[in-house]
Amino acid sequence: MPQPSVRTRALGLALALLAAVGVCSDASAFVSVTFTGSGTNSTSGHSLSASVTFTDLTGGLFQVDLKNTAPAYGSATVPSDVLTAVFFGFNTTVTLCSTQACNAQNSARLAPGSVVVDNAGNPLATQPTNGDIDGEWGYSQTGISVNGADRGISSSGLGGLFGNPNFGDSNPNMSGPSALDGLQYGIVSSTYTGGNSSSTFDQGVIKNSARFILSGLPANTDISKAIANVSFQYGTGMSEPNITAQRAGLLANQQVPEPASLALLGFGLAWMKTRSRRRTSA
Structure with a gap:
């Protein structure tokens, strides 16, 4: 039976070692799940739509990207066209925290764009x-x-459901109270071009989306299955x-190889090249 060449054996060894390290090492990975919803505002007659993406950032950090995806409003946006909250739940026990006292990375920020x-x-x-809106949003469970x-x-x-802002350090308060x-x-959509007569809007609304980071997500939580009962409030x-x-x-499972894994693969390929040269010179 023909024996595999040195090159074939070396490549097989490198791949086997890489697979072993990949199983044993803590490769960076995350899972994101997106929810969307749409409807009509009976007060304005405008179409409403929004999306929220939940991401397990690993290390117990949980990211929430909330976006108003409504089409162009026309010339008479009313207050109830503004996206002000997202509600959600878990089908397992999860206690999240939004303050820097729990984790220095907890924050509320303008999303890119x-x-x-x-x-x-x-x-x-x-x-x-730096897009800091810690003092304008809050989390409650x-x-x-x-x-x-x-x-x-x-x-x-929302009628007392939420009290004071509590993301990050809860500052700055960009607009009172x-x-x-x-x-x-x-949040208004990226298509918003103005036309609202309410001075309330002059205090500032976010055009497009906001990003929130909380801590406390248990390591064994599969958010692709655990998140439920999501809704958007205006x-x-x-x-x-x-x-x-x-x-x-x-x-799901967006993985980035650890440096040790990449180094091992490089070692295997270098060894294969060296053995090949030796056979050629022989």
Whole structure:
């Protein structure tokens, strides 16, 4: 029976060692799951739509990207067209924390490509430093029961469901009052071009999306299966539009090889090249 060449044996050895290290090492990995929802605002007649992507960042960190995806509003956006909260739950026990006291990375930020605008759709002269909106959003999992969800993230008090901002260091307060209230720093879509007559918008609304990082996600939580009862809330009260979301997509097990794995593969390939040269010179 023909014996495998030195090159074949070397390549097989390198791949086998790489596979072994890949199994044993803690390669970077994350899982993201997206929910979307749409409906119609009976007050304005406008189409409403939003998306939220939950990501397990590993190390107990949990990222939430909330985006207003509505089409162009026209010329008369009303307060209840503004996305102010997302509600969700887990089918297992999970206690999350949003403050820096729990983890220095916990934060609320403008998502990439987002900006704070006034009622005319113009960017405010003073934008959040480094996109920091810690002082304008809050997380709660106390006293909430919305369509089966037991927690949420909001820029508005929503009738007492949310109190003070509590992401990161809870500062700066970009627009008063100190408690979560009103529409300020709620989210309008990237298509928003202004036309709202309400001075409330002059306090600033986010155009496009916001990103939140919380800590406390248990290591064994499979968010592709565990997250449930997601809905989007608009306006400043629970009597305003609430849209149920459905899971839209899953991005699973995005792995980045550890440096040790890459080094081992390089060693195997170098060894294969050396052996090949020796056979040629012989």
